[in-house]
Amino acid sequence: MENRESLEVSLGARRARPLLGLPWRIARFARNKPLGFLGAVVLVVALITAIFAPQIARQGFNKPNLSDKLQGPSTTYWLGTDHLGRDVFSRIVWGARVSVVVGLSVITLGTAFSLALGGIAGFVGGKYDLVVLRFVDAFLTFPTLVIALTLVAIFGQSVQNIIAVLTFTIGVHQSRVTRSAVLAIKSNQYMEAARAIGASPVRIFAVYVLPNIFPIVIVLATAALGGVILAEASLSFLGFGVPPPQPTWGGLLTGAAAQYMISNFWLALWPGVALTLTVYAANMLGDALRDVWDPRLRGSK
Amino acid sequence: MVIPTLWLASTIIFVFTRYLPGDAAILMLGGTNEPITPELIQQLRERLGLTRPIHVQYLEFYWKLLRGDMGTSIWTRLPVIEEILPRVPVSAQLIAMGVAIGWTWGVLVGIIAALKQDKPVDYIFRSIAIGGLSIPSFWMAILAIVIPAVLWSWTPARRFEYFAVNPSENLKLMLIPAVILGIHLGAPVMRIARTTMLEVFRQDYIRTAYAKGLAQKVVVFRHVLRNSLIPVVTLMGLQVIGGISGAVILETLFGIPGMGKLLLQEALSKRDYPLIQGINLMMIFIVVSVNLLVDLSYGLIDPRIRQQ
Numbered sequence: 001m002e003n004r005e006s007l008e009v010s011l012g013a014r015r016a017r018p019l020l021g022l023p024w025r026i027a028r029f030a031r032n033k034p035l036g037f038l039g040a041v042v043l044v045v046a047l048i049t050a051i052f053a054p055q056i057a058r059q060g061f062n063k064p065n066l067s068d069k070l071q072g073p074s075t076t077y078w079l080g081t082d083h084l085g086r087d088v089f090s091r092i093v094w095g096a097r098v099s100v101v102v103g104l105s106v107i108t109l110g111t112a113f114s115l116a117l118g119g120i121a122g123f124v125g126g127k128y129d130l131v132v133l134r135f136v137d138a139f140l141t142f143p144t145l146v147i148a149l150t151l152v153a154i155f156g157q158s159v160q161n162i163i164a165v166l167t168f169t170i171g172v173h174q175s176r177v178t179r180s181a182v183l184a185i186k187s188n189q190y191m192e193a194a195r196a197i198g199a200s201p202v203r204i205f206a207v208y209v210l211p212n213i214f215p216i217v218i219v220l221a222t223a224a225l226g227g228v229i230l231a232e233a234s235l236s237f238l239g240f241g242v243p244p245p246q247p248t249w250g251g252l253l254t255g256a257a258a259q260y261m262i263s264n265f266w267l268a269l270w271p272g273v274a275l276t277l278t279v280y281a282a283n284m285l286g287d288a289l290r291d292v293w294d295p296r297l298r299g300s301k
Numbered sequence: 302m303v304i305p306t307l308w309l310a311s312t313i314i315f316v317f318t319r320y321l322p323g324d325a326a327i328l329m330l331g332g333t334n335e336p337i338t339p340e341l342i343q344q345l346r347e348r349l350g351l352t353r354p355i356h357v358q359y360l361e362f363y364w365k366l367l368r369g370d371m372g373t374s375i376w377t378r379l380p381v382i383e384e385i386l387p388r389v390p391v392s393a394q395l396i397a398m399g400v401a402i403g404w405t406w407g408v409l410v411g412i413i414a415a416l417k418q419d420k421p422v423d424y425i426f427r428s429i430a431i432g433g434l435s436i437p438s439f440w441m442a443i444l445a446i447v448i449p450a451v452l453w454s455w456t457p458a459r460r461f462e463y464f465a466v467n468p469s470e471n472l473k474l475m476l477i478p479a480v481i482l483g484i485h486l487g488a489p490v491m492r493i494a495r496t497t498m499l500e501v502f503r504q505d506y507i508r509t510a511y512a513k514g515l516a517q518k519v520v521v522f523r524h525v526l527r528n529s530l531i532p533v534v535t536l537m538g539l540q541v542i543g544g545i546s547g548a549v550i551l552e553t554l555f556g557i558p559g560m561g562k563l564l565l566q567e568a569l570s571k572r573d574y575p576l577i578q579g580i581n582l583m584m585i586f587i588v589v590s591v592n593l594l595v596d597l598s599y600g601l602i603d604p605r606i607r608q609q
Binding site for chain 1: 305306309310313317318424427428431432434435436437439440443444447450451456542543545546549550553564565569570572577580581584585588589592
């Protein structure tokens with residue numbers, strides 16, 4: 001969300017680029033932005049972990065084994081066990097699922113929502129735009145975590161509700177940038193040309209506006225991914241996230257496990273490492289993509 | 302701008318919190334050991350004024366709000382405003398300390414990164430800034446409690462002293478949570494400071510300053526820094542918003558009796574909706590006030606704006 005200001009300033013016109021093969025473009029990205037590429041690799045690893053959690057996890061995530069409780073790392077329990085003898089490694093692997101599912105769905109739905117709210121407001125303009133903008137500005141005064149906590153408390157704790165609440169929050173936040181992106185596109189001559197040949201507003205929006213703001217939307221979505229994963233983890237940590245028994249990275253750091261962290265340090269360490277690494281990777285990738293697609297920053301090099 | 306924003310934001314909160322009462326009524330009755338009957342819930346809803354038409358509730362909400370009345374807590378029966386007000390300075394102190402720490406490291410590191418643009422130092426500092434954005438503050442807090450305990454068998458105290466009662470002890474206790482908050486809040490400051498510094502460096506008047514033979518130190522601190530401050534100050538509003546979110550977590554973990562702890566441990570967990578509503582209102586009031594102050598301060602920093 002911190003990227004909003006600089007993104008908003010930088011929405012200039014963009015030149016057409018020669019079409020290159022995808023592998024070539026990825027290779028070029030890896031060469032120019034090694035850290036961003038590394039972030040992408042870490043995210044792919046997290047995605048694979050989430051998809052193949054049942055195969056990767058060595059034990060059931062919720063299988064207590066009281067005779068093996070609070071063990072240090074070993075060949076059986078790679079990252080040790082918690083106070084109920086559950087395998088920490090397996091719980092982290094399963095926890096990746098929540099982060100990935102919530103992260104990806106919130107980013108996809110939230111971006112769609114921001115297009116529907118801010119994109120259309122910028123496109124239509126006039127009074128509708130003004131009303132939406134006022135509403136968005138008012139909503140932006142809410143601290144994200146506070147409003148998310150409040151909404152989850154109101155509507156109840158479940159994966160669907162957490163996705164809905166974060167989608168709404170992120171969507172409203174992003175709609176400002178989406179709106180300015182559409183406004184920047186609107187003044188182009190090809191928009192006038194499209195109107196002149198009699199294209200309907202719906203067609204203009206779908207065929208001329210959406211493809212042109214696509215790069216900005218992708219950058220925006222990637223930049224927000226880390227924040228969404230962090231928000232979900234914070235909710236889970238505070239006990240307002242995905243309810244147990246489903247393990248979550250935020251949830252692994254709280255509750256009964258917290259009492260054993262001083263004598264069993266790995267309980268505090270590994271879930272946090274997994275979480276921080278994923279969020280860091282997402283932020284690095286978002287930052288690199290912004291550099292690549294941001295005409296203003298490109299000029300400054 | 303301030304009034305419509307406050308009005309809209311409070312309306313959003315009013316709409317959201319109207320979904321709560323059913324829950325709250327059942328929760329409240331749950332504590333009384335009586336069987337919960339629909340009649341009991343109905344009685345309670347009437348007593349709480351929830352059966353009246355929504356527009357009447359809405360007008361009454363504003364009528365009371367304008368006189369500083371946010372209703373009474375369902376659980377403690379105290380006026381919500383009395384529950385919240387003593388907590389405000391505590392949260393404000395934590396956020397102010399966090400912002401101060403964040404700005405200090407953010408601006409300093411931003412200057413150095415801008416001066417060394419595209420050199421290894423720049424990359425390292427930018428990576429650190431992204432790291433500051435990425436480390437969850439609750440994990441930093443856990444590590445701040447656990448690591449000293451493992452290494453030296455020492456843990457930060459989970460008690461609290463008010464600044465007015467014992468200033469030095471208060472600052473000592475607030476330091477760790479404030480630093481954690483500052484690590485988070487400084488990251489965007491660093492990035493904006495770096496970007497604007499680079500922009501200002503390309504201005505003609507900077508070339509002039511160098512051309513007339515000023516030392517680099519003078520150019521950086523007198524000419525560049527002051528002109529790069531405006532976007533950083535604009536960030537202040539966002540910083541306070543982020544600081545409030547951080548305060549909810551850190552106050553709870555370090556046992557600091559601020560608004561965040563009140564929200565989490567008293568209001569949300571007990572579904573005390575007048576209190577939830579009141580805390581939300583107080584928070585947006587603070588954010589909007591800060592935004593207003595930021596707008597007013599532009600004139601002080603930038604003479605060009607003052608003249609308009």
